[in-house]
Amino acid sequence: MKITLNEEQSILAQSVARFVDDRRDAVSWRPADRGLDPEIWREVAALGWLGAGVGEAAGGFGGGRAMSVVMEGAGAGIRYAEPLSQVFVALAILESADAENPYLSEILSGEAFACGLIADMGTGIEAIGSGDDCRISGAFKAVPYFEQVDHLVLALPDLICVLDAQAAGIDTQTYPALDGATRADLSLDNVQVKSVAVLAKGESASVALNRGRVFHAAAVTAEASGLAAKLFEDTLAYVKQRTQFGRPIGEFQAVQHRLADMFVALEEIRSLSLATARAAEDGVPADRRLSQAVVGVIDRALHIAREAIQLHGGVGMTEDLPMGAGLRRLKVLQLMPAGAQTHRRTLTGRAT
Amino acid sequence: MDVGWSSADQAFRQEVREFTQAKLPAEIRDKVIAGRPLERSDHMQWQDILAEKGWIAGFWPSKFGGHDWTPAQSYIFQEETTYAGAPWLLPFGVNYVGPVIYTYGSEAQKARHLPGIVSNEVFWCQGYSEPNAGSDLAQLSTRADRDGDAYVVNGSKIWTSMAHWADWIFALVRTDSQVKPQRGISFLLIDLRTPGITVRPIRSIEGAHHLNQVFFDNVRVPVENLVGEENAGWGYAKFLLGHERVLSAEIGKGKRMLDRLRSVASAQGRSDDPGYLERLNQLETDLLALEWTTLRMLDAVMDGSAPGFEASVLKLRGSTIVQRIAEYTVDTLGPAALSFDPAGLEQQVNDPNAELYRNMGIVSEFLFQRAPTIWGGSNEIQRNIIAKHALGLG
Numbered sequence: 063m064k065i066t067l068n069e070e071q072s073i074l075a076q077s078v079a080r081f082v083d084d085r086r087d088a089v090s091w092r093p094a095d096r097g098l099d100p101e102i103w104r105e106v107a108a109l110g111w112l113g114a115g116v117g118e119a120a121g122g123f124g125g126g127r128a129m130s131v132v133m134e135g136a137g138a139g140i141r142y143a144e145p146l147s148q149v150f151v152a153l154a155i156l157e158s159a160d161a162e163n164p165y166l167s168e169i170l171s172g173e174a175f176a177c178g179l180i181a182d183m184g185t186g187i188e189a190i191g192s193g194d195d196c197r198i199s200g201a202f203k204a205v206p207y208f209e210q211v212d213h214l215v216l217a218l219p220d221l222i223c224v225l226d227a228q229a230a231g232i233d234t235q236t237y238p239a240l241d242g243a244t245r246a247d248l249s250l251d252n253v254q255v256k257s258v259a260v261l262a263k264g265e266s267a268s269v270a271l272n273r274g275r276v277f278h279a280a281a282v283t284a285e286a287s288g289l290a291a292k293l294f295e296d297t298l299a300y301v302k303q304r305t306q307f308g309r310p311i312g313e314f315q316a317v318q319h320r321l322a323d324m325f326v327a328l329e330e331i332r333s334l335s336l337a338t339a340r341a342a343e344d345g346v347p348a349d350r351r352l353s354q355a356v357v358g359v360i361d362r363a364l365h366i367a368r369e370a371i372q373l374h375g376g377v378g379m380t381e382d383l384p385m386g387a388g389l390r391r392l393k394v395l396q397l398m399p400a401g402a403q404t405h406r407r408t409l410t411g412r413a414t
Numbered sequence: 415m416d417v418g419w420s421s422a423d424q425a426f427r428q429e430v431r432e433f434t435q436a437k438l439p440a441e442i443r444d445k446v447i448a449g450r451p452l453e454r455s456d457h458m459q460w461q462d463i464l465a466e467k468g469w470i471a472g473f474w475p476s477k478f479g480g481h482d483w484t485p486a487q488s489y490i491f492q493e494e495t496t497y498a499g500a501p502w503l504l505p506f507g508v509n510y511v512g513p514v515i516y517t518y519g520s521e522a523q524k525a526r527h528l529p530g531i532v533s534n535e536v537f538w539c540q541g542y543s544e545p546n547a548g549s550d551l552a553q554l555s556t557r558a559d560r561d562g563d564a565y566v567v568n569g570s571k572i573w574t575s576m577a578h579w580a581d582w583i584f585a586l587v588r589t590d591s592q593v594k595p596q597r598g599i600s601f602l603l604i605d606l607r608t609p610g611i612t613v614r615p616i617r618s619i620e621g622a623h624h625l626n627q628v629f630f631d632n633v634r635v636p637v638e639n640l641v642g643e644e645n646a647g648w649g650y651a652k653f654l655l656g657h658e659r660v661l662s663a664e665i666g667k668g669k670r671m672l673d674r675l676r677s678v679a680s681a682q683g684r685s686d687d688p689g690y691l692e693r694l695n696q697l698e699t700d701l702l703a704l705e706w707t708t709l710r711m712l713d714a715v716m717d718g719s720a721p722g723f724e725a726s727v728l729k730l731r732g733s734t735i736v737q738r739i740a741e742y743t744v745d746t747l748g749p750a751a752l753s754f755d756p757a758g759l760e761q762q763v764n765d766p767n768a769e770l771y772r773n774m775g776i777v778s779e780f781l782f783q784r785a786p787t788i789w790g791g792s793n794e795i796q797r798n799i800i801a802k803h804a805l806g807l808g
């Protein structure tokens with residue numbers, strides 16, 4: 063079985079965890095105050111985390127599992143997770159489409175910031191024409207940090223291409239979002255794709271789209287796993303320390319059972335997150351089980367977030383602790399395009 | 415289905431409904447329905463309207479300015495006004511401190527404080543919880559030491575809702591630390607303009623400001639502001655908690671929120687979605703069960719056979735039902751729930767992005783609705799009460 067992390071992955075996990083933990087009380091879980099902090103992004107790139115998302119041929123050192131390791135560690139620090147997750151999806155699509163394309167190195171070094179958009183995130187997406195006159199129309203909602211994005215890496219069923227975020231025909235409406243990021247609704251009206259920016263077509267495009275899907279699911283579940291673990295651990299520590307009625311509230315059996323249930327939910331989250339990481343590592347097609355894993359993780363993580371607030375009492379309702387920010391971020395992972403809600407609808411066969 | 419309201423009750427319901435329809439300002443109603451935070455002036459404007467009609471303290475005895483409403487009338491009033499989108503009638507004066515004063519207060523206190531509540535001129539807040547005394551309130555340590563004709567108060571109260579808007583605070587303070595904790599607590603009325611009081615805002619997860627910590631630094635409170643007897647405050651506080659808990663059945667609010675859920679589903683094109691319909695049915699059923707449980711308990715209260723734990727049952731279910739409706743409404747919005755800006759929420763920004771922010775109140779309300787299972791005796795404490803007093807366990 064390939065369950066435990068190899069040595070390299072363990073070291074990576076520890077270093078990400080330490081990095082986020084060091085910034086824990088200062089900035090890590092706080093909303094990003096709107097835009098992406100370029101300082102933080104430079105730091106992340108310099109640490110080499112982005113290389114965890116792609117293999118050696120593409121200039122990295124990892125793949126699905128290593129990416130999940132980074133996302134899980136970053137999950138405890140909300141402001142790191144979101145930009146990382148969209149870049150990892152972009153990298154996965156780019157690597158699959160053409161491991162030697164010039165965008166990869168630019169993104170890996172942190173010079174350029176990219177956002178991976180898979181077909182499932184959009185509505186009414188259409189690519190018309192071919193060759194030098196390929197044009198794209200449609201809408202993508204809630205694209206994070208769009209103002210900082212240089213490249214939009216687009217994965218459609220038979221076309222992988224890179225759009226300049228400033229390209230003519232992209233209309234945007236930007237707003238502050240529930241998780242503290244700035245997000246933008248994009249509407250694409252006959253946006254021209256340069257022929258050099260078309261990286262794959264036909265069958266290889268569909269393979270790359272699949273990879274984007276699976277990596278997206280793996281990134282979401284890994285992040286939620288890291289975030290749920292943080293909310294759980296903080297709550298466990300709190301019930302040991304908070305005294306009411308002459309003893310720590312963790313000594314009340316009613317509270318103990320709640321923590322035990324949270325713990326079991328967290329174990330299942332880790333299992334499902336591992337399953338998606340394996341799917342990303344092995345390059346299997348996105349299937350029902352992948353959707354089930356995303357839904358199962360987000361449902362359980364939301365349960366943990368609600369319980370974390372409840373068991374903290376009044377202080378759980380304040381911005382002095384990460385409970386509220388955690389709940390808001392998980393709600394985003396549930397409701398965003400291609401998030402858990404989209405997967406749930408796929409599973410029940412309802413059109414979105 | 416009809417419980418068989420008396421014709422007087424039916425007439426009263428009609429009167430409340432018509433009055434609310436005619437008098438509730440549309441801007442306030444729209445804010446309430448949209449879930450946007452209310453300002454002090456919104457609350458005051460509506461309560462002034464009620465005060466003018468004499469309906470602030472309807473359930474109070476008429477000699478103190480009320481109308482001797484029956485519990486059924488109070489229920490009808492609350493259901494009709496909240497369903498119509500009226501702001502929550504702030505309970506601190508009318509439901510909490512008022513009844514304590516007319517039950518245990520001196521004649522001078524009644525004369526001084528009751529008229530200001532009935533006329534909606536004085537804004538009260540509740541100073542019970544402390545950083546180290548929440549569920550275990552009896553551990554409170556804010557102390558009041560007698561010095562001549564005054565108590566000198568030191569310590570702090572926390573989670574004090576709306577203290578930044580209030581004129582007065584009623585507080586539980588420690589006046590004897592040598593005895594069993596419950597027996598050394600007194601009930602003080604404190605003018606918030608007294609020197610030595612500072613109010614620090616606490617920002618909560620839905621982005622609004624209603625919570626505060628109130629600090630007392632050698633605050634001199636005249637002894638005539640002690641309610642009842644020194645060291646007997648715990649009994650008054652428990653009397654008050656009874657009043658607080660009966661309120662928590664949120665039938666009118668639940669119905670109003672279900673209406674909004676239906677309109678959100680329709681706007682999102684999900685009205686026929688089987689998953690949505692199943693969930694809506696569940697929520698409606700939960701609310702129906704709460705409604706009839708409330709009515710049964712109301713009947714028991716009126717004929718004097720109430721067992722004493724009914725408020726815990728209603729608190730437990732009322733808080734979670736409203737919580738679930740609020741969250742499912744956000745889920746039904748889907749990606750339309752993602753735009754959120756606490757700064758804008760507070761400044762009531764409407765344009766230029768009104769379209770994008772239209773749903774922000776719904777999201778903010780979902781976040782705020784995590785609180786009712788914590789406050790007013792947390793749901794864990796309510797379960798303990800039911801287990802112990804209703805079931806005889808422990």
Ligand SMILES: Cc1cc2nc3c(=O)[nH]c(=O)nc-3n(C[C@H](O)[C@H](O)[C@H](O)COP(=O)(O)OP(=O)(O)OC[C@H]3O[C@@H](n4cnc5c(N)ncnc54)[C@H](O)[C@@H]3O)c2cc1C
Binds near residue numbers: 311372545574625794
């Ligand atoms: C929005 C909001 C508004 C409020 N407004 C006011 C106000 O205006 N005035 C005021 O005085 N107070 C107010 N409160 C305070 C509220 O009453 C307290 O938060 C509540 O009593 C819980 O106390 P605590 O926060 O200290 O939590 P704790 O008592 O520390 O509880 C923490 C957790 O432990 C659980 N727990 C505690 N004891 C037990 C037990 N024996 N068995 C099982 N579980 C247990 C609790 O249920 C909770 O989940 C407000 C609170 C909120 C959230």
